[in-house]
Every structure is written in C-alpha cells, then in structure tokens.
Amino acid sequence: MNKVKSIVAAGTAIFVMQVATSSSAMAQERTSTLQQVKDRGYLSCVIGNSFPGFYSLDKDGEWQGMDIDMCRGVAAAVFGDASKVKFMPVQWAQSFTSIKSGEGDMLSKGMTWTLSRDTSQGLDFLETYFYDGQGFMVRKDLGVNSVKDLKGATVCVLTGTSSELNLADYSRTHGLDLKTVVFDDSAVRNTAFFNENCDALTNDKSGLAAQRSAAPNPDDYVVLPETISKEALSFAVTQNDSEWANIVKWTFEAMVAAEEYGITSANVDEMKNNSASPVVRRILGTEGDLNTGLGLSPDWAYQVIKAVGNYGEIYARNVGPNSVLGLERKGTLNALWQDGGLMYAKSFR
C-alpha cells in the first residue's frame, strides 16, 4: 500500500513539474507574428460584438463591414486567399489582452488611437482607416442648426464611454449647461431619444448615422455639423513586431493607392496585364521587387484588391451614401488627399 502511495506521489510531483516548466515557457519571447499566422493557416482578427457598417452579422452568420474587409484584405495579402481569416469578437476589456496573449494577430474593431492606449497597453497603432468624431443628433422640428443653440438641453449618452467625458468637457468650455441623461444600453438610449425623453443624442458620427437610419422616420432627425472630438479609428498590432506591422500597414496603403491610381476589383486583372504606368505595375507586382521586404508573394497587392477592392469601394460598400449608414465621403477627412481628405498613400517605390 505504501508503495502505491509513493508511486502516486511521485507521479503527481512529476506532473506538477511538467506543468510548471511548460507554463514558464510561456514567458519566453514569442515567435514573429507572420510566422505564427502562417503556421496557424489563418489570420485571427480581433473585432467587437456588433456595430453596423463596421462589423455585424448578416442572417447567414457571415461577418460584414469595413473592419471585416480590412482583415480579409490582410488575409489576402498573406495567403492569397481572403477567406483564411477568423474573427474573434471580444469585449472591450479583452481587446488589449487578446493581442498581447497572441490569440489575435491584429485588432480592427473601430478603436480610437489615443496616447495612453498606444503607450501603455502593449500595442502599436498603425494606420487610421476611418476618421470619426463625436457629434449630436436632434429632431428637425427643434429648429436647431448648431450645438451652440442647445443651451440647457438634455442629452442622451451612454455611461462610461469617452462620449460622456467629451460631452462634459464641451459643455463646460462653451458654457452650454447641458444636462446628461445616461443609459447603460444603446438600444434603451435610442428608444428614449426617439420617444423625446431628451433633446439630443450624442455619439460618434458613424454611430449617429446608424441610429438615424433606425429611426421611425429618419427625415425627422438631423445630425448637427459640429464634431467635438477626434476619433481616429486605427489598426493595432502587438508591440515591436515591425515585420508584421509593415504587412498590415502596407495592405492598407495598397488599398488607398489603388483608389488613387484607379485600380478597382473589377479592372485589376486588366490593369495587371496591360497597364503601362510604372506605379501601377509596381503596386500589382509585375515590375520591381517590393514584395521581398514584406516577405510576401509578388502579387500580394493584386490579391488584396481582387478580394476586397480599393479603399473607395470598401467605403462605399459598408458606410457610403448607398449603405445603411449613408455617410457622405466628399469633403470629409476620409476622402483622398487630392479631394481634400487625409487618405494619403505613401510611395510605392
């Protein structure tokens, strides 16, 4: 009997040691993200639960939206196949840890680039793919044309969000004496606004567009022109992995450059074969060796554009005037640089 006991004890001790050593291996340096993605066979993209226009489920259970297309684009660049991506919807609190633990390869969930997130969360923010900002929506019959006219008004806002803080700041600096009505759930907040429990609704403008399109009669509501905060929605990847960061960064640059040089998902094949423009030929990989530095195949950008289209197409499909959000692009920061926006592709050389 004693023999059995000592064998069991020894076995347990060995097992515990095994567990201890293997978990200490976790602390070791991670391999490069690109290698990890290739070994795994798919890209793991961190998104949020649901946000119309950016990431939402359709009735067949497929993800769609702007962030989704961005991730598909990166998958196309790495694998030449836009379907090799898995989406990981996480809660807000888990967004940072999911990247740090290596579970997710890139974060594309409409996260605003801020100093504290960039410096103290173990992330590197890359490119801004959508410039958003907080705005206000009111009923048309109030006859209000500017936030300045909202003196003493009640505003519906989600509690615990940066919108709430921005609202308080703005109200104080402009002496507007806005009264906030806070909600925990966006559905309840919207219903309250549509039932006239508050004069104005504040949120990021893309969100306001979504809420306006859900209104009983959208034409009764108007989004005021002021934008009171800076929300630069950007990709983020794990810190200090330039190889991987370059791939995500240049996938996006390729989408913007494609729009600038007139390459679309429809004409990309023709452009690849017939275009005489050296820039287009370099982007599509028929000339030069821009791919070697990235560690991708020569036609990586061709695959991206073939699969998801250029930036303009992605914008129009998901958030543009004919989509559910109906956000006009002209004259906003999201337009190309030659149209007065901030979308400026770096040089493909």
Add this chain to the structure above:
Amino acid sequence: MSNKTGLKQFVAKPARLPTQNDQTIIRRIHSRCFNTIGNSILTISVVVLGWYVISAALDWAVFNAVWHASTRRECMNISPEGACWAGVISWFNGLIYGRYPTDQQWRINLGFILAVMWLFPLSCQKIAYRNFILLSWIGLYPFFGAYLFLGGTFGVDIGVFHGVLTCLASGFFILLYANWLLAILNKPHLCEIFQPLASRLFNRWSQPLCLLFVWLVLSLPAAAVLSQVQLQPVAIERWGGLFLTLIIATFAITMSIPIGVILALGRQSTLPVVHWLSLLVIELVRAVPLITVLFMAVTLLPIFLPSDMELNKLSQVLFAVCIFAGAYMAENIRGGLQAIPRGQYEAAQALGLGYWFTMLLIVLPQALRLMIPNIMTSFISILKDTTLVSIIGLFDIMLMARNISNDKDWIGLHTEPIAMISILFFVLCYSMSQYSLNLEKRLKVDRS
C-alpha cells in the same frame, strides 16, 4: 353573576348549508366580484387595466404586425405601430442554429432527433439493461454528438480516442434499438440469444462479457460506415443560437447532479481535507455571481494551464457553468441528506453496509427524490442562466437576437427578437416544470 361559577353550556349550532353549485354564472360573478363596493371597484379597475394591457399587446403583436417584408424600413412603411415579425422570421435560422453553415444545419436536426431517440426506449418497461440507457446517453452520446456537429474525417481531424468512442456510441445505439424491438416483440434480448455461446467461451462473468462482445461486434459495421463518411468540418466558433444554449444547458444540468452529489457528500464527510475542500468550493462559487465565474474561466483558466494546451471558449464556459451549477446543486442535495432520519443510516450500518453502499442504496435515492422540486428549480435557473454566456461573446440565442438590431437590413430591431425569445424560454421552462410535477406524482414524493 350567580351563573359565573357554572360551566358554559355547549349549544350546538345548526350546520352550515352546503355551498350551492346550481348558481348561474351571473349570480356567481355577482356574489364573488361585486358583493361589496370595494370589491366592485377592484373588479372594474382590474378588468379595465387588463383590457388596456392585453389589447395594446395584441394590437402590437398581432393586428398591426408585419409578417412579410425584406427590411425594417419596409415594415415601418407598412405599419409603423406594429411588430415587425418579418425580421425575426428572416433571422429564424440564425436564432436556432447560430452561425452554423446553412447547408449543414441538417446535422443539428439529426443530432437532436438522435438524442431524443436515444432516450425513447426508456418508455418501454421491459427492455433489457434499462439502467444503462441514461448512463450511455450521458457517457456515450456526447462523443457521437460532438462528431456530428464538429464534422471532419476519421484519423485527420478526429483523434483516435474520439473516433473509437463515436463508433462505440453508434454500436450501442444499434444494440439499444435491437433490444427495444425484441422487447416489443416479447422475444429474449440480444445477449440472451448469444448466451449459450458466451457461457461456453467464458467461464466467469459470461453475461457482462457477452454484452460487451455483442456491443463491440455491432460497433464494427458502424465504424466501417463512419470511416467512409466525410462531414464538412464546422469550427466551434460557428456554433450558436438555441442549439448552443441547449448544449450548454444540457451539459450543465447533467453534470450538476454528479458534481453536486460529490460536493454534498464531501461537505458532510468527517475527513477534514475532503470536508474543507468541498466547503471551500461550494462557498467560493456560491459567493460569486455567474458572470464573474464565466469571466474567470475565460481569462484565468488559460493562465493556469500549460501554454501548449489550447482550450476553446466553449469548453472554458462549460467548465464554469458546470462548477457553478454543481455548487448550487450540492446545497440542494445536502438539504435532502439532512432530511433523511438518522435511523436510516443506522439501519444501513446494522445491515453491514459500508459508507458507499449506505449512500448509494439507502440515503441518496431518498434524498434526491425528496429534493425533486428544488432540483428542478435549479435546472430551470441553469437553463435561464446560460443566456449570460452571450456577454463573453458566445453566439447563443441571446447574442444572435442582439445582432439582429445591427444587421443592415433590420437595423434597430430590438423588441421583437427579445419577445420571441421570451416566448421560447417560457415554453421550455414551463414544460420542464410540468415534467417535474409529473415526475413527483409518479415517484409519490409526498408519501409520508
């Protein structure tokens, strides 16, 4: 004054008249609802209130509702005041099957039908090895179900252990229905048929060995068929809807009983280590809300485990929900254990039964039967609690419903999906409680 010391005389009053049952409905209403002014006011206000609530609800849900539309905007153009059931109908498959691929959803239906069919022979009292049916459902069916739902090819995506158990499960299913058929036809069951052969082969244990033998033989054709079948693999991330809710709930419900029994016995144990460990688990888990246990399972469990051991979110959630349900069940069962009179323990001891036999044969059957109403209440609350897993991003029916309002075609559609889910949960929970009433009646809980 003079009479004060005398005893009070008992004078029999005439008996009350029997209640009249030959009253008309109008007289009955009059005598019960309008017998005083206060009651009349109460009756009228309740009727008026009820009329307002019910008519408004019916107007919204039935009379003004839209059943056919392709977007929410269209619904609103047709009838702005009514419910837009068209959205729920168009998402119906999503609510039931989650993100499971549309052309593979028959596998879920098949799995569900097989799960019910597995239990169906229980209704036959004469069937051989009746006790094994439930045990096999708990121990074998999950492997078969996991194979069916996950898909894949034997030897490629499915490990040896899982593959073998899937084949054994299929073999047992065939054995079960062969025995059921034979029982219906009043023929001896399969093992009895092979009994002469078996007793010649094996000297001892011939009956269980024969059962094992027949089972293994039946598993072989199942294995031959299954190894040829190629099911399209479906990742766990794509599981969802009511399907996922039912998986989590069923798993938690079946596991909560053994976990609860072990913890309850452990808590009553005289061995200090066992006692304190059980106490610690029960009190720790019960002191924390389920949502915290879920978050802990998802974020902390991977830290404790070795790094090369990857757990998917579903198994983390199953772990958390089982522990949680088990801790509550332990207290239910402890209540039952305490209700058993000491005499029962002593009688068992006097018969020479040891601890485990006392518990298994004498105490637990009585304790569990006494606690049926409480256990059933726990089951119902487990079923409802599973909706919390939507918060950590599993696409159960609740999260699917919330996603409808963010779909571009049905943007802002919140109320109707939730109403639909409420009806569904009511049906599920009500049938569970009816079943428990039925079970109590059959086992005659209140036979004291």
